Amino acid sequence: MTSLIQEAAPARRTNRTLAIFKALVRDPIGCTALVILAIVLALAIFAPLVAQFDPLVQNRRAILQPPSLTHWFGTDDIGRDVFSRVLYGTQVSLLVGLMVVIITMVIGGLIGMISGYFGGWVDVIIQRIVEALDVLPSLVLSLFIAAMLGPSVRNVIIAVTLAQIPRFVRVVRSETMKIRNNDFIAASRVIGASPLRIMLTHGVPNLMPTMLVLGSLVFGIAIMTEAALSFLGVGTPPPNPSLGTMLSQGTRFIGQAPWLIVFPGLMLTISVLALNLIGDALRDVLDPRNR
Amino acid sequence: MLKRLLARYAFVTALPALAIAAAMVVAPPAMAQEKHGGKVVINVHADAPNFDPLASTEFAVHSRLGLAMNRLVEWKTGDDIGYGQFVAKPGLAESWEISEDGLTYTFKIRDAVWQDIAPVSGRAVTAADVVATYDAIIAGGVQKGLLSTVDAITAPDDKTVVITLKRPNVVLLQNLAHQNMWILPTEAFDGGYDRNVTVIGTGPWILTGDEAGVATHYVRNENYFGKDENGEQLPYVDEVEILPIKDLNARIMAFRSGQVDIWFGPLNLTQMEGLKQAVPDIQDVQTTANTQSELYLNPGFEPFASLEVRQAMNLALDRMGLGEVVRGGGGIGGVVGPALNAQTLPEEERIALYGTPDHEKAKALLAEAGYPEGFSFEFTVLNYGEEFVREAEWIQQDLAEIGVTAEIKMIDPVAGQAMGKEGDFQAMFLMMSPFAEADEYFTSHYLPGAVRNYTGINDPTLTAMIEEQQGIVDVAKRQEKIWEIQRYVYQNIQNPLPIWAAVLLHPAQGDIRGWNPMITQGFPSLSEVWIER
Numbered sequence: 001m002t003s004l005i006q007e008a009a010p011a012r013r014t015n016r017t018l019a020i021f022k023a024l025v026r027d028p029i030g031c032t033a034l035v036i037l038a039i040v041l042a043l044a045i046f047a048p049l050v051a052q053f054d055p056l057v058q059n060r061r062a063i064l065q066p067p068s069l070t071h072w073f074g075t076d077d078i079g080r081d082v083f084s085r086v087l088y089g090t091q092v093s094l095l096v097g098l099m100v101v102i103i104t105m106v107i108g109g110l111i112g113m114i115s116g117y118f119g120g121w122v123d124v125i126i127q128r129i130v131e132a133l134d135v136l137p138s139l140v141l142s143l144f145i146a147a148m149l150g151p152s153v154r155n156v157i158i159a160v161t162l163a164q165i166p167r168f169v170r171v172v173r174s175e176t177m178k179i180r181n182n183d184f185i186a187a188s189r190v191i192g193a194s195p196l197r198i199m200l201t202h203g204v205p206n207l208m209p210t211m212l213v214l215g216s217l218v219f220g221i222a223i224m225t226e227a228a229l230s231f232l233g234v235g236t237p238p239p240n241p242s243l244g245t246m247l248s249q250g251t252r253f254i255g256q257a258p259w260l261i262v263f264p265g266l267m268l269t270i271s272v273l274a275l276n277l278i279g280d281a282l283r284d285v286l287d288p289r290n291r
Numbered sequence: 292m293l294k295r296l297l298a299r300y301a302f303v304t305a306l307p308a309l310a311i312a313a314a315m316v317v318a319p320p321a322m323a324q325e326k327h328g329g330k331v332v333i334n335v336h337a338d339a340p341n342f343d344p345l346a347s348t349e350f351a352v353h354s355r356l357g358l359a360m361n362r363l364v365e366w367k368t369g370d371d372i373g374y375g376q377f378v379a380k381p382g383l384a385e386s387w388e389i390s391e392d393g394l395t396y397t398f399k400i401r402d403a404v405w406q407d408i409a410p411v412s413g414r415a416v417t418a419a420d421v422v423a424t425y426d427a428i429i430a431g432g433v434q435k436g437l438l439s440t441v442d443a444i445t446a447p448d449d450k451t452v453v454i455t456l457k458r459p460n461v462v463l464l465q466n467l468a469h470q471n472m473w474i475l476p477t478e479a480f481d482g483g484y485d486r487n488v489t490v491i492g493t494g495p496w497i498l499t500g501d502e503a504g505v506a507t508h509y510v511r512n513e514n515y516f517g518k519d520e521n522g523e524q525l526p527y528v529d530e531v532e533i534l535p536i537k538d539l540n541a542r543i544m545a546f547r548s549g550q551v552d553i554w555f556g557p558l559n560l561t562q563m564e565g566l567k568q569a570v571p572d573i574q575d576v577q578t579t580a581n582t583q584s585e586l587y588l589n590p591g592f593e594p595f596a597s598l599e600v601r602q603a604m605n606l607a608l609d610r611m612g613l614g615e616v617v618r619g620g621g622g623i624g625g626v627v628g629p630a631l632n633a634q635t636l637p638e639e640e641r642i643a644l645y646g647t648p649d650h651e652k653a654k655a656l657l658a659e660a661g662y663p664e665g666f667s668f669e670f671t672v673l674n675y676g677e678e679f680v681r682e683a684e685w686i687q688q689d690l691a692e693i694g695v696t697a698e699i700k701m702i703d704p705v706a707g708q709a710m711g712k713e714g715d716f717q718a719m720f721l722m723m724s725p726f727a728e729a730d731e732y733f734t735s736h737y738l739p740g741a742v743r744n745y746t747g748i749n750d751p752t753l754t755a756m757i758e759e760q761q762g763i764v765d766v767a768k769r770q771e772k773i774w775e776i777q778r779y780v781y782q783n784i785q786n787p788l789p790i791w792a793a794v795l796l797h798p799a800q801g802d803i804r805g806w807n808p809m810i811t812q813g814f815p816s817l818s819e820v821w822i823e824r
Contacts, residue, residue: 058688060609063616078616078681151701233674237701239684249677252561 020209023285030281036274040267044091053081055088055241064257074259076249085241086263092153092242093223093271099157100164100222101215107161108168109211113199115169116176123173130166138163142225146234156235160225164218171214175207209286216279220272227268243268326523326821330530331803333553333814334542338503338535341487344473345432350812351535353470354555355501357813358509358531359406360473360492363398363421363452364464368807368816374578374795375630375810377465377727383416383474383493384452393459393764398452403516408491410483411476413514416493418446423477425454437466459762461769462730469727470812495526495818507533517818527805527821546570552803553820558796559678560619572801579622581630581725581810583792584682587745590786592668592717599660601785606653607693608686611646614791617681624789626736626777627729630810634729634770636777644781645789653693665694672699673707673721682790683720711745719745720790727810729773733757736787737780746786753779 024030043050053059053071059079067074073082115126133141145159179185179202188198223243229235230244238245243264250260337351344356364387367380385401400418407413425444428435440460445453456463466472474493479486490498495517496509509531517525534551536542543562545551547569558566567573588595588604595601610623622629625641635641657665672683680701687697697718702710710716723743726732735743737753756776763769797808802823807816 056688058685060612060616078685147703233701238672238680238699239687249681252559252677255564256561 020212020282020285024278024281027281027285029277030285033274033277033281036270037278040090040271040274041094043087044094047084047087047091051081051084051087053084055080055084056239064253066257067259073263074257076246076260077253077257082246082259082263085246086243086267089241089243089246089264090267090271092236092240093226093268096153096157096160096226097219097222097275100160101219103157103161104164104168104218105211105215108165109172109204109207111165112169112172113176113203113207116173117180117195117199117203119177126169127173130169133162133166134170138167138221139225139228142229143232143234146229151234151237153236153240156226156229159229160222163225164221167218168211168214171210172207175210176203179203179206209282213279213283213286216275216282220275220279223268223272223275326527326804328527328529329822329824330532331528331552331817331820331822332532332534332550333555334534334536334545334551336535336537336539336542336556339501339507342490342498342501343486344471344475345427345434346487348433348471353473353812354814355498355507355533356473356490356492357470357494357815358496358533358817359490359494359498359512360475360813361403361494362468362472363474364468366468366809366811366815368809368819370807372807372809373630373632374808375581375628375727376633377468379464379468382468383421387464389764391764393461393762394456396454396456396463398454400450400452401516403493404514405476405493406491406497406512406514408489408497410478411491414476416474416476417449418452419449420476421452421474422446423480424474427475427480428472432471434469434471437469437472459764461761461763462728465728468811496531504535506535509533515818519819526818528817531817546798546800549800552800553806554796554798555814558798560794560796563796563798566798570798570800574799574801574803574806576797576799576806576808577620578795578797578808579630579632580793580795581628581727582723583624583628584679584790585624585721585723585787586686586790587711587716587719587721587787588785589714589716589718589746591714591747594660594662594666594668595718595786597660598783598785599656600662601788603653603656603660603693604690604695605645605785605788606649606656607689607695608645608788608790609648609689610791611642613682613685617678617685618791618793620794622792624791626780626789627732627773628723628726628789629792631727631729634773636774648689650692657693657695662694665696667696667698668717670697670699671707671710671716671719672701673704673719674701675704675722678793679722686720686790711743714745714747716745725810729776730757730761733760733776737784748784748786750784753784 024034057080059075062071062075062079064077065071065075071081071083073086076082111126115123141163142159145162146155149155149158185198185202188202226235226242227244227247230242231248235244236242246264247261250264253260335351335354339352339355340347340349342352342356344353362382363384365380365382367378372378381401383400383403384398387396387398389396400416400421403416404413405411405416422444425438429438429441440456440458440463442455442457447453475486476491478484484491493516495512495515497512498507499510500508511526511529515525519525534545536545542551542556543566546554546566563575567575588601590596614621614623623638623641623646625635625645627635629635629641657663670683670687672680674680683699687699690697707719707721711719711721734757735741737744737748737750737757739749739754753776756772756779760769760772760776763772799806804821804823805816805819809815
């Protein structure tokens with residue numbers, strides 16, 4: 001009997017994930033956003049194959065060239081191909097976003113579950129720390145951490161992650177508090193399941209929909225924050241391309257060479273918009289009231 | 292018949308000539324337009340925390356003091372004088388003599404009076420004021436280093452100051468004209484008034500009000516000693532106002548709206564283009580910065596210990612392209628920066644030494660040094676802004692052309708300078724402090740233990756040459772020695788590598804005349820600025 005239940009559980013989870021995906025595809029906005037995100041992802045992943053030029057190499061005979069058949073998005077003020085830089089910059093942005101989401105989900109989710117499941121003084125301590133972090137706007141906190149650590153992609157990931165963890169902790173905590181009073185949790189406790197087992201087997205699957213929605217939003221926020229940090233000079237270090245750095249440097253030539261900000265700006269807008277739309281669609285799909 | 296008529300009415304034919312002659316007498320010549328009057332507004336992007344010239348080196352303080360005070364010796368300005376070129380002009384000293392051994396300077400104090408502010412109340416300037424100021428500086432002024440070679444300062448009479456030196460110092464006059472060396476009355480040092488809040492000088496304007504965040508206001512000093520070349524009383528302008536506009540965009544808007552007449556502070560070429568579009572009759576006054584970017588190669592990192600490697604890196608760099616593309620103007624760097632146009636090597640020679648890249652020769656030098664495949668190093672770049680970072684990226688690609696990989700590491704300027712002092716870097720790219728004399732370049736970069744000697748240069752021959760030029764009184768001979776030192780550094784030291792001095796922009800509104808920006812603080816040409824009507 002037990003073995004039957006254990007075998008059936010993963011199948012149910014797979015079916016549920018598939019059902020969510022199918023529902024997402026049926027949603028017109030969700031589907032469009034998924035397609036856009038897939039294209040952006042493909043461009044970023046296959047950047048070395050798609051890009052015609054090395055994003056770091058300066059062609060000093062082609063300074064500030066407007067978009068053409070050779071340079072689709074034009075060239076920058078030291079002759080680098082903007083199309084290649086946008087693709088590689090997107091790669092950096094998506095990497096930062098993905099890493100931030102994964103780390104935040106794991107750490108923020110774990111802390112939130114502990115806080116919500118145990119309650120009492122554990123909850124009080126965790127929530128006071130979270131509140132202390134929440135006092136500062138997330139961009140200011142990220143800026144402070146990134147400036148302290150120095151400009152690098154790794155440090156940007158750390159800075160954005162630390163600023164986004166409180167958001168996850170709060171949401172997961174409240175969801176855990178709702179779940180922990182259910183009968184099946186009480187039953188698990190009665191049959192002697194440890195808190196860790198309860199959290200992993202009952203907490204995580206039940207929290208996953210909420211975390212997915214939040215994760216998609218945090219993904220967008222992380223991309224925007226990475227761009228903002230790079231714009232302010234504490235993000236991705238030069239000469240590596242970053243959408244934020246490109247925007248920052250492009251502002252100097254806004255009248256002379258508008259393509260320097262149009263294309264990185266478009267890519268940033270499209271990526272973040274797609275992620276936000278997916279988040280919205282996921283929320284609609286997972287909302288029991290919409291079923 | 293016609294001849295008779297002409298003879299009879301000859302005076303009629305002469306009428307036009309008479310009329311023209313009369314007009315020439317009656318009408319004022321175009322050049323004689325009244326220059327006096329009006330008000331000029333300047334922006335300085337910080338408030339003055341106080342007005343004590345001995346307490347700080349802040350530009351916000353000294354740029355304001357310059358309107359109300361004088362030095363013993365001043366910087367001459369004019370269309371024919373470069374931005375960083377020091378030409379001594381009598382200030383409170385109307386003349387001076389230097390003894391043959393270069394150890395005694397005798398200054399004659401001019402007939403000038405202090406501004407009519409209690410407790411000094413318009414009394415005559417005396418030698419005792421100069422001695423009191425310099426004594427106070429030596430005792431504890433921030434600028435006391437400028438008088439480090441002084442042995443004694445005496446006043447044999449009311450109008451004579453004698454400065455004797457411990458050893459010859461050819462830059463003494465320039466030190467006395469330094470932007471922080473304002474002369475104050477004796478009352479400033481004997482408790483007569485508080486020099487933090489009260490400004491009493493001999494300068495062209497009297498400071499009448501200073502409100503933090505609002506404005507510093509000046510009115511014309513009727514008793515100022517200065518005259519223009521035609522003997523006209525200076526200053527021309529009746530009022531001056533300094534606005535402390537900290538935000539760059541607010542400064543730009545103030546200039547565009549005509550609220551500011553003379554721009555002071557950083558401005559890049561893109562921003563200048565925007566100003567030109569908004570203010571079509573703007574005066575685009577450009578000079579070469581008295582700073583330059585420099586690439587320090589730490590010999591503690593094995594490849595940079597080799598002179599061949601440093602020479603190869605020098606040959607890899609396309610500085611002229613960098614200046615044109617990244618900076619849009621300025622001057623190629625040198626051991627002495629290009630702003631000091633009388634002391635740096637001639638431009639053609641600097642281009643030959645630093646502005647003629649040769650990648651094949653560079654690769655051969657690397658191979659000779661044992662690095663035929665090149666090498667990698669950490670390239671610490673101090674974050675002085677986007678254009679500076681662009682210079683670093685330009686250098687990175689130039690070095691890649693000869694197989695040398697530079698991994699850029701961005702760092703805050705303050706942290707970078709601390710790293711430089713500790714020698715904790717492989718290669719460091721930074722913007723040098725502004726210098727106004729070749730001696731400052733030499734003593735700060737190449738003497739053992741000097742403040743900018745980040746690479747630990749200790750070359751006895753070079754040290755001896757630097758000390759020798761400090762003692763040469765003859766101007767032409769010293770010039771030769773200064774050039775010889777620069778060539779020696781190129782041949783034997785090649786560290787730091789001078790890169791580029793950026794273009795500086797000093798726009799003024801179209802009706803401002805006589806504006807000649809100068810390296811030193813205090814707006815030395817302002818007394819000769821006038822407003823065209």
